[in-house]
Every structure is written in structure tokens, then in C-alpha cells.
Amino acid sequence: MRDSWAHRRSWGGRMTYRCAPFKGPFFDVYRIGFNLYQPNQNNWRQRTIAGVSWNGREREAFFFNPDGLVLPIEANPWELPPLLGRHTIQREFATVVGSGMFAMKKAQRNALTATGLGEWVTYWLVDFEAGYANDLANWAAYVETDLQAERQAAEASYAAVQDLRPRTGQPVERPWNEQGLQVETPTDDLPKQILENVDARRSFLQDEYARQYAEDRRIAAWLRGEAGDPPLLALMKGAA
Structure with a gap:
């Protein structure tokens, strides 16, 4: 996106820029994440x-996601170059990437001359x-890792409670009651409460995947410009 705040003016034959009104190499203007x-x-x-297609002379940048859709992000021209230096794994000269x-x-793209296009470099990050x-395979691996760690923590808590109870003679509140755990093969030595929490945690993560997956699809449609029918037209279609 073009930096609307980066006004330029002539000063002794040189171009000067105002400081970015935000910290960091870029600003997520819509707070999408x-x-x-x-x-x-x-x-x-x-x-x-x-990746980022970057024109260092004009301080203009187009950030894009793995599907090549351009993201509504403002670049900080003073902090973006160091970030590119740290994260770039491949560069393409005289190219501008992105759609949507x-x-x-x-x-603007059609008006670019060979010289103008040469001012652009695309950085793959x-x-x-x-x-x-x-x-789904990546998400499943994440779930197994997450729930295995939870299970280990619950087992440690269970052992600690069992060790503490004979000394106090009082019931001890189970610290894992609110935790979700992963158990691939239920074992007889774990209390039923832990096994139930395993299933609850698994269900929560399944719902989380469904929410995030749907959100990503909505973001993709928005980035492509597929906003759908205007509200009035949608209302008329619903009444038809």
C-alpha cells in the first residue's frame, strides 16, 4: 500500500520524509492480525x-500472503529494510507481486516503464x-503436541495431590479441572475426571479450528474484493 502519511517536499535539492506515526516495520491498519x-x-x-514488493526510492510497499493476495499494511520505510535484511530468503528484481x-x-502497473519497474524488488520471507x-495434517500435529503437554502436566499435578493428601488428611482441590488433556489410549490409572477433560479439550480445539478456518476464508474473499451483494440488494433477494 502507498504510505499516505509519507509526504515529501523539496529541501535544498533533497527529498525529506516525516517520521512514521507508528513503531515497528509495518502497521496492520485494519487490525486483522x-x-x-x-x-x-x-x-x-x-x-x-x-513477501513484500518494495520500492525503496518511493517508499512504497505491497505486502502479500502465500496465495499472492496483497494485504492492507502500511510500511515504515525506516524499519522495513532491516526486517527485509533479517528475513529474506529470496529476491526478485524488477517485479511487483500481488493481486486482489x-x-x-x-x-499504475501498466504505466510502469522499464526504469520504473526496475525500482521494485520483491522479497520472499x-x-x-x-x-x-x-x-489438517499440520493442525492435527499441533493438537497432539498441545494435548500431550497438558496430559503430562495433569499427571504431575495428580501425583502431587496424591502425595499431599495423606499428610493433610483433607480433600485437595484438583488443579487440572479446567485443563484439557490428550489421551490416545485411556489408561486405568488415570482418574475419570482427567479422561473427561481430555475429550473436552479435544472438542475445544476442533471448534477452534473450525472458527479460524472460516475466518481465513472470509479474509481471503475480502482481500480478493469479493464483498458480496450490497446490503439493499441482498435484502431484496431475500424477500424475492
Whole structure:
């Protein structure tokens, strides 16, 4: 997106820029949750910054996700170059990548001369083989890891409670009652409460996947410019 705040003016034959009104290399203007790829975290395709097409002279940038859809993000021209230096895995010169509602306008792209296009460099920040939470296999691996850790914590808590109870002679509140746990094969030595919480946690994570997956689909449609029918037209269709 073009930086609307980066006004330029001539000063002694040089161009000067105002400081960015935000901290960090970029600003998520709609607060959607766009971010860099985070290893060992859940990364959703439509909300991940996969690359940036950057014109360093004009301080103009187009951030895009793994599907090539441009994201509504403002660049900080002073902090973006260091980020590119740290995260770039591949560069393409004289290219502008991205499609959708926030991409470079067709008229601007068509007006680019060879020299103008040469001012653009596209930086890829994520490996093409990177995994995303949208993939059921990746999500399943995350669930198993998450629930295994919860199970281990609950077993440790259970052992601690069993050790404490003979010394106090009083009932002890179970600290794992609100936790969700993963048990692939139920075992007889774990209390029924833990097994029930395993199923509750699994159901919660299934619902979380459904919510996040649907949200990613909505974001993709929005980025493509598929806003649907205007409210009045939609109302008329519903009444027909």
C-alpha cells in the first residue's frame, strides 16, 4: 500500500520524509492480525506475510500472503529494510507481486516503464514449503503436541495431590479441572475426571479450528474484493 502519511517536499535539492506515526516495520491498519511467519506457531495462510514488493526510492510497499493476495499494511520505510535484511530468503528484481483489492492498480502497473519497474524488488520471507494451520495434517500435529503437554502436566499435578493428601488428611482441590488433556489410549490409572477433560479439550480445539478456518476464508474473499451483494440488494433477494 502507498504510505499516505509519507509526504515529501523539496529541501535544498533533497527529498525529506516525516517520521512514521507508528513503531515497528509495518502497521496492520485494519487490525486483522497480519504478521510474519512464526515457526512452531499456528500460521494461517491469509494472515501470514509471505513477501513484500518494495520500492525503496518511493517508499512504497505491497505486502502479500502465500496465495499472492496483497494485504492492507502500511510500511515504515525506516524499519522495513532491516526486517527485509533479517528475513529474506529470496529476491526478485524488477517485479511487483500481488493481486486482489489492495494490489497495485492496473493503471499504475501498466504505466510502469522499464526504469520504473526496475525500482521494485520483491522479497520472499517464507519458504515455499512452509506449513500452515489450514492444513489438517499440520493442525492435527499441533493438537497432539498441545494435548500431550497438558496430559503430562495433569499427571504431575495428580501425583502431587496424591502425595499431599495423606499428610493433610483433607480433600485437595484438583488443579487440572479446567485443563484439557490428550489421551490416545485411556489408561486405568488415570482418574475419570482427567479422561473427561481430555475429550473436552479435544472438542475445544476442533471448534477452534473450525472458527479460524472460516475466518481465513472470509479474509481471503475480502482481500480478493469479493464483498458480496450490497446490503439493499441482498435484502431484496431475500424477500424475492
